Amino acid sequence: MLSPMMQHYLETKKEHPDCILFYRLGDFYEMFFDDAKTVSRELELTLTGKECGLEERAPMCGVPYHAAEVYLNRLVEKGYKVAIAEQMEDPKQAKGLVKREVIRIVTPGTNLSAQALDETKNNYLMSIVYLDKTFGVATADVSTGDFLVTEVSSVRAMNDEINKFMPAEIICNDAFFCMSGIDVEDLKGRLGITLSPLENHCFNDEVCLQRLTDHFHVAGTAGLGLSDYPIGAVSAGALLAYLYDTQKSGLAHLSHITPYQQGRFMMLDTSTHRNLELTETLREKQKRGSLLWVLDKTRTAMGARTLRNFLEQPLIDRSEILARQDAIAEMNEDMIFREELREYLNPIYDLERLIGRITYRSANPRDLIAFRNSLQMLPHIKNLLKDHKSALLQELYDQLDPLEDMAELIEKAIVEDPPITVREGGMIREGYNEDADRLRLAKTEGKEWLASLEAEEREKTGIKNLRIKYNRVFGYYLEVTNSFKDLVPDYYVRKQTLTNAERYTTERLKKLEDVILGAEDKLFVLEYDLFCKVRDKVAEQVVRIQKSAKAVGIIDVLASLAYVADKNNYVRPSINEKGVIDIREGRHPVVEQMMRDDLFIANDTYLDNNKKRVSIITGPNMAGKSTYMRQTALIVLMAQLGSFVPAASANIGICDRIFTRVGASDDLASGQSTFMVEMNEVANILRNATKNSLLILDEIGRGTSTFDGMSIAWAVVEYISNSKVLGAKTLFATHYHELTELEGSLSGVNNYCIAVKEQGDSIVFLRKIVRGGADKSYGIQVAKLAGVPEPVIARAKVLVEELSAADITVRAKEIAAASAGNSPAVTRPDEVDLNQMSLFDTVKEDDILEELKSLDLGSMTPIDALNTLYRMQTKLNNRWQSN
Known part of the structure; x- marks a missing residue:
């Protein structure tokens, strides 16, 4: 026969079968049966057992309640969901089984722990519903209150959304798994996203829309701007329902929802994000050495997250770009203003996540003091912005609410250095509440009050041996021996008669007794109640606070970009919509910062939609081709996020996407070789690029035989350069110097190479891009520089001389001449049967x-x-x- 506690445990577990159940028992959270085995294995904790009325002991594993968050976070990081069943009453006062309830379910996308979250990144939960060949997408960060919704109609666009937000968790309907065409195993494996499929009834149209309108207190979704996003609204309603189920709270900090169109931002796929090392380096997976490392001089957590979002979502609207540029320019014209601004930003804590914890009622007194200290900086920042003229700074001035009333409330209510815990008093400032002051005095001065009353009663009555005493039964009393009984005044009330004495009380002593007895416990209860009321008053202003927090984040980013531009000698780029990219003396923003004892060699870049569409870049390895191409892409990206750029001057045509195919990598886990990965990326680029895209292609065709590789590279250049098919602006680096023959035979193709100085058998890299093509690859010289043994170098020289007799360059010239002005007709991949486009078609x-x-x-x-x-x-x- 199971014990009542174990029966309740199993009932609770049945309600949350997909969760590990943390079941509070005294000072521990305990897990039983399979949960205990899982936790013991994953966290390397001791597995014990418990007698529970079954034939065998139930496997059992536990963690201390005060350290539970550490263990919980480790489980959530591994993709598990954890349900927390808390004691809802004091075990000492419980009659029978202590009441327990699940107060919260923690999942990768809903974790609010400050220890688990990176303050510089958003922690997104994404809801995806696939209906009528359309993806409805809702994305929320529960810790900050961000809530976004959109719709997309293709697998590529859906993958772009996932890559842009990189959610910790995705909830979805069955059709997303079975019919959408999304590679869900790739999401779980390579991207490490937790997928939580929900039953189809969770995505019921009426229920989801009702949840939305109830939460935001509107009559219909039109009031939320979701009229054009019917499927997106369903995904948003399902996301809200999931949060209500897991968080068990009102979600007041999800105070607004923002619909958006995907085309508002430049799209960056996973390969581009990785190859350009936007937020982390390719090899070490660390921030240092990335573009974010260079640009991030923000002073606040909101600023750091906002900058990351700017970086991952560059703008394509010229007016928005120029507005950011104007603000940065104004900050750099007044350096004192900029540096004062950064000083006031420095003490500001994470307002977004603090207000999140406040609305969840999980904020402690020290959180409120950090919150107050942050709010006290806002009036100074607003005052600094007052007289600045750029439209964006004026908009931020209007948006920034100084929240002085909230700072004043916390200042009056909470002591300067409060404890972390909320149940042990010491939080409320003296003078804030009369009852608290009285209890506090009773706690500290009760003995003095009793001694004073005792002396006063002796004086009034003349009873020299009168004493005030205490016991648990009668509380406080006045004790008078029988010899002085005749002097007892009328206002004394007899409480007890002893053999040689009488015990009395008075109205005044009763009041003192009421104050003194349990003063500490009463004070703790009252302080907790007062603290909760203060916290709730702050939570009521969540919309004002979030609005100011967003403004602070953007101000911080603008100040950071201005500081970096000033420090690193960046210039303000011109922005055009004619497709021209004209960079003079451009520099790689990261490489120049990493070089300590060397001078970075600046280079020019010119691309347009006409005669300068494709630049074929030749030259040896290590000479700087990849650096040059990446710096061009990074300068374009920086310009479109509104930043100044590392160049002498720049005129940047707005690009809708940047694609990169750089370096060699494989994906052996999924059975893909280096060459197959390369071809997949090339296929993705050719199918999805437009004439307004910027393509960075490095060493196409290197993973197969020379003839096959060169043929593929040749065909790719023909395809890209054809303005009727693609005509995208492209930097194309290659070791097939035979491709230089395409200049003059294909419209828009031009040759460039890395200048190299030969010194006998050695070479010196000048790292300068010049017009013309390289006539050889200098591979043996590079091998020598790398330290390859001399016998190998000598033999290679002999072989290259013999093989050069069969040089294919002559044939390449003939093919180029034959095809000049007579390129074969090409169709876009989406106009043909893709099943017939394999590079590996065989013949009989x-x-x-x-x-x-x-x-x-x-x-x-x-x-x-x-x-x-x-x-x-x-x-x-x-x-x-x-x-």
Whole structure:
């Protein structure tokens, strides 16, 4: 027979089958059965057992309640959900089984722990519903109150949204898993996102829309701006329902919802984000060495998160870009103003997450003091903004509420250095509440009051041996021996008669007794009640506070970008909508900061939509091709987030997307080789780029044979340069210097190379981009610089001389000349059957043999004959491998 406690545990667990249940028992949270085994394994804790009325002991594992958050966070980081069943009454006063309830469910997307969250990043929960071939997407950060909603209609666009927000957790309907075309295993594996599929009834239209209107107190979704987002509204309603179920609270800090169109921002896919090292380095996965590391001189957590959002979502609206530039320019014109602003920003804590904890009623007294200290900076910041003229700074001035009434309330109510705990008193300032002051005095001065009363009664009555005493039964009393009984006044009330004495009380002593007895406990209860009322009053102003917090975040970012621009000698770029990218003496913003004892060599870049669409860049490894191309992409991105840029001058045409294909990597876990990863990325770029995109392509075709690789690279250049098909602005680095023959034969293609100075068998990298193409790759010289043994270098020199006799450059010139002005017709991938576009299509062996028989090798030059036979062999190999 199970004990009542264990029966309740199992009932609670049944209600939350997908959660690990933290069940409060005294000073510990205990887990039983499978939960205990899981926690013991994941956290390396001792597994014990408990007699519970079953034949075998129930597996049991526990953690101390005061340290539970540490263990809980570790489980949530591993993707588990944790339900917290708390004691809802004092065990000492409980009659029978202590009442327990689940007060909160913690998941990766709903964790509010300050220890678990990175203050510089948002912790997003995303809700996705797939209906009628459309994705409804709602994204919220429970810790800050951000709540966004949109709709997208393609798998690519949905992946872009996921890559942009990188949510910790996604809730979704069954159709998202089964019918949407999204690679859910990739989301869980490579991106580490926790997926929480919900039952379809959670996405019921009427229920979801009703939840939205109830939460925001509006008559319909039109009042929220969601008329054009019907499926997005469903996803938002489902997200709210999930939060109500897990947080068990009113969610007052989710005070507004923001609909947006995906096309408002430049899109950056995962490869681009990674290859450009926007927020972390490619190898070490650390902030130092990333663009964020250079730009982030923010002073507040809100500013750090806002800058990250700016970086991951560059603007494509010219007026918005110029507004940010104007504000940065004004800050740098008045350096005293900028530095004063940064000084006032420095003491401000994370207002967004503090108000989140306040509305959740989890904020402690020290949180309120941090909150007050932060609010006290706001009037100074607002005063500094008052006389500045740029439109954005004026808008922020109007948006910034100094919240002086909130700061004053906390100042009056909470002591300067309060305890962390809320149940042990010591929080409320003297003078804030008369009852609290009286109890506080009773706690500290009660003995003095009794001694004073005792002396006073002796004086009045003449009873020299009168004493005030105490016991648990009668409380405080006046004791008079029988010898002085005749002197007892009429206002004394007899409480007890003893053999040789009488015990009395008076009205005044009763009042003192009421004050003194339990004064400490009463004080603790009263202080907690007063603290909660103060906290609730602050929570009532959540909308005002969030509005000011957002303003502080943007002000902080603008000040940071202004400071970096001034310190690093950046210039204000011009912004055009004509597709021209004209950068003079551009520099890589990160590399120049990492170089300590060397001078960064600046370079120019010019791209447009006409004769300068594609730049083919040749030159040896280590010479700076990748740095040059990345710096161009980073300068464009910086310009579109509103920042100044590292250059002598810059005129940047707005790009809708930046694509990069850089470096070699594999994904062996999913069975993809380096070359397959490269081809996947190339395919993604060619299918999704537009004429307004910027493409950074480095070493296309290096993962296969020379002839296949060069053919693919050649075809890619033809495809991109064709203005009727794509015509995107492109920097194309290659070691196939034969591709330089395309200049003059393809419209918009131009050759550039990295200048190199030869000194005998050695080379010196000048790191300067110049017009023209390299005629060789200098691979052996680079190998020598890298320290390859001399015998290998010597042998390589001999082989390269022999192989150069069969140089394919001559043939490349012939092909380029033949195709000049006569490029084959090309169609966009979305206009053909994609199943027929594989690079690895095979042919029948009979066709290959027939083709061989028809060849007249004797009439060909030796190099043409060798090339032809090689191609035939490759076709046969592909056919045999496919079998």
